[in-house]
Amino acid sequence: MENLIVKLSEDKRLEPEEYRRLLVCDDKNTIDYLHNTARETACRVFGKRIYVRGLIEFTNICRNDCLYCGIRKSNRKIERYSLSREEILACCRLGYGLGFRTFVLQGGELPDMSDILIENICSDIHSEFPDCAITLSLGERRDESYRRFFKAGATRYLLRHETASPEHYARLHPETMSLEHRMHCLDVLKETGYQTGTGIMVGSPYQTYDNIVEDIMFIGRFRPEMIGIGPFIPHKDTPFGRYGSGPMDNLPADILDITLRLISIFRLMLPDALIPATTALATISPEGRMLGILAGANVVMPNLSPPSVRKRYSLYDNKAATGAEAAEGMNELSASLATIGYRPVVDKGDWRASDS
Numbered sequence: 001m002e003n004l005i006v007k008l009s010e011d012k013r014l015e016p017e018e019y020r021r022l023l024v025c026d027d028k029n030t031i032d033y034l035h036n037t038a039r040e041t042a043c044r045v046f047g048k049r050i051y052v053r054g055l056i057e058f059t060n061i062c063r064n065d066c067l068y069c070g071i072r073k074s075n076r077k078i079e080r081y082s083l084s085r086e087e088i089l090a091c092c093r094l095g096y097g098l099g100f101r102t103f104v105l106q107g108g109e110l111p112d113m114s115d116i117l118i119e120n121i122c123s124d125i126h127s128e129f130p131d132c133a134i135t136l137s138l139g140e141r142r143d144e145s146y147r148r149f150f151k152a153g154a155t156r157y158l159l160r161h162e163t164a165s166p167e168h169y170a171r172l173h174p175e176t177m178s179l180e181h182r183m184h185c186l187d188v189l190k191e192t193g194y195q196t197g198t199g200i201m202v203g204s205p206y207q208t209y210d211n212i213v214e215d216i217m218f219i220g221r222f223r224p225e226m227i228g229i230g231p232f233i234p235h236k237d238t239p240f241g242r243y244g245s246g247p248m249d250n251l252p253a254d255i256l257d258i259t260l261r262l263i264s265i266f267r268l269m270l271p272d273a274l275i276p277a278t279t280a281l282a283t284i285s286p287e288g289r290m291l292g293i294l295a296g297a298n299v300v301m302p303n304l305s306p307p308s309v310r311k312r313y314s315l316y317d318n319k320a321a322t323g324a325e326a327a328e329g330m331n332e333l334s335a336s337l338a339t340i341g342y343r344p345v346v347d348k349g350d351w352r353a354s355d356s
């Protein structure tokens with residue numbers, strides 16, 4: 001099995017069946033070798049530097065009804081909010097003071113008429129903080145909207161494809177949504193010039209190893225600059241609220257373990273990629289974030305949203321949002337990174353040297 005890892009590291013690709021073998025492998029030494037090789041690759045490219053991005057969850061209003069997501073429109077139990085332009089700028093000012101040079105604006109899918117608001121927010125951030133990068137994560141929008149946001153100063157966009165299998169996609173989303181449209185959005189984002197991120201949840205309902213292999217093959221073809229991989233965690237007020245997390249229902253292995261394997265596989269496939277150790281990973285295990293870094297992740301996104309709204313941006317139950325997960329916990333984050341020999345860096349951390 002170690003030959004497969006050497007092959008992946010050298011050729012940056014494997015055959016579908018070979019990826020599958022890595023996912024189901026039950027030999028601990030092989031998996032340790034996978035993580036060590038991925039970690040060495042990340043260190044070779046980025047050193048012991050972990051990029052820190054300030055995450056602003058600016059609205060939980062959403063027109064979509066993804067079956068797994070706590071902010072889906074059918075969830076009548078959450079109190080909806082939207083931060084004003086001034087409140088978003090206040091988050092950026094706080095983050096700038098803490099040294100952050102990338103702001104990630106994430107939210108539910110607002111109606112098309114909100115384009116102008118989003119555009120104005122991007123322009124405001126861009127003019128007040130010209131040395132900062134703006135990343136958006138606002139889901140599926142019109143082609144024209146992506147272009148407008150780019151012109152207004154956003155240069156990165158995160159849109160997980162969620163699953164590369166149309167059948168699996170249909171089981172996770174309402175009929176009004178399609179994988180085809182999601183993929184179209186990803187293509188438009190790339191064409192527009194965004195550094196584009198995609199990814200999946202690990203252990204989402206009905207997911208199989210074959211689905212994950214399809215996801216790996218898709219990511220190998222699409223070559224995103226950022227890859228978001230996090231465990232699925234149920235939210236009690238969604239149709240999947242009672243779906244088991246922890247050991248997967250369909251997959252016999254542990255979702256933490258599979259998430260870490262995927263981080264390592266993607267690091268070896270795309271050594272330059274920005275791969276976060278996600279909040280969901282930190283939520284399922286107190287060591288999740290550090291284990292993600294030791295498996296080859298190189299980004300963390302502490303929460304810069306006003307503490308009063310953090311609980312309302314509840315994608316899943318028991319979200320980690322304090323201590324090293326929060327922007328005000330930077331000292332704690334630095335201290336925990338130091339215990340594994342890493343340090344946070346707040347610069348833009350561009351994937352391409354030519355990025356503005």
Ligand code: SAM
Pocket residue numbers: 068069070071106107108109137138139140158159160162200201230231232233234235280315316
């Ligand atoms: N609306 C935008 C979109 O769809 O890309 C951004 C917000 S959306 C809530 C961000 C990501 O949260 C999704 O891509 C999904 O992978 C993740 N997410 C949603 N529900 C989740 C859950 N129950 N467990 C883990 N991750 C979840």
